[in-house]
Amino acid sequence: xxxxxxxxxxxxxxxxxxxxxxxxxxxxxxxxxxxxxxxxxxxxxxxxxxxxxxxxxxxxxxxxxxxxxxxxxxxxxxxxxxxxxxxxxxxxxxxxxxxxxxxxxxxxxxxxxxxxxxxxxxxxxxxxxxxxxxxxxxxxxxxxxxxxxxxxxxxxxx
Numbered sequence: 137x138x139x140x141x142x143x144x145x146x147x148x149x150x151x152x153x154x155x156x157x158x159x160x161x162x163x164x165x166x167x168x169x170x171x172x173x174x175x176x177x178x179x180x181x182x183x184x185x186x187x188x189x190x191x192x193x194x195x196x197x198x199x200x201x202x203x204x205x206x207x208x209x210x211x212x213x214x215x216x217x218x219x220x221x222x223x224x225x226x227x228x229x230x231x232x233x234x235x236x237x238x239x240x241x242x243x244x245x246x247x248x249x250x251x252x253x254x255x256x257x258x259x260x261x262x263x264x265x266x267x268x269x270x271x272x273x274x275x276x277x278x279x280x281x282x283x284x285x286x287x288x289x290x291x292x293x294x
Contacts, residue, residue: 138255140188152230159222159235161186161274162199163281164211164242170261171278172249173268174206177257182268184277186237199240207259210246217241217281218288222273241281 146155162185164172173182187202189195196213203211222235249259262268264278280288 138253140190142191143188147231152232154224154232154234157233157235158189158195159186159237160189160195160199160202161237161239161277162203162211162213162242163217163239163277164203164209164244165281166244166261168261168263170263171267172203172207172209172244173260173262173270174256175258175268177255180257182270184239184270184274195238196240199238199242203242204247205253206251206256207249208247208252209244209249211242211244213240213242215241216287218277220288220290239277239280 143155143157162172164185166172172185174185175182185199185203185206187198187205189198193201199213200211203209217239219236219238222237224232224234226232249261251257251259264282267275267278270278
């Protein structure tokens with residue numbers, strides 16, 4: 137994931153300390169029930185498409201933008217699937233961050249998947265029974281997107 141300029145600006149004054157960052161994930165499902173995935177250039181893992189909203193950008197608009205920027209597929213966001221918090225991440229350069237992720241179920245409306253930026257090594261549609269290795273969090277988001285359950289979130293007792 138390319139780091140947006142506004143994060144670089146924050147880092148100039150905040151240093152490596154923990155930043156709380158908004159994030160979005162898109163679970164793009166086509167009419168055949170396939171999932172759109174990208175193989176990330178930074179760690180070579182297959183993943184759902186996602187990114188960081190620009191200041192003032194609506195999360196659903198960000199999900200749609202990220203899908204197009206990374207895969208050349210045009211989509212529309214249909215519903216919020218989940219809202220959650222990532223683990224604390226420490227990058228190789230010492231930067232620490234934690235993401236609040238909003239996951240959207242999206243439907244493609246145009247375009248064929250292709251690598252459309254320098255963040256991906258490969259992109260493509262995958263049948264549910266032929267998914268490449270994915271992190272558990274991505275598998276959970278796919279499961280949530282396929283259900284008709286209400287938006288998922290983790291409530292704390294209290």
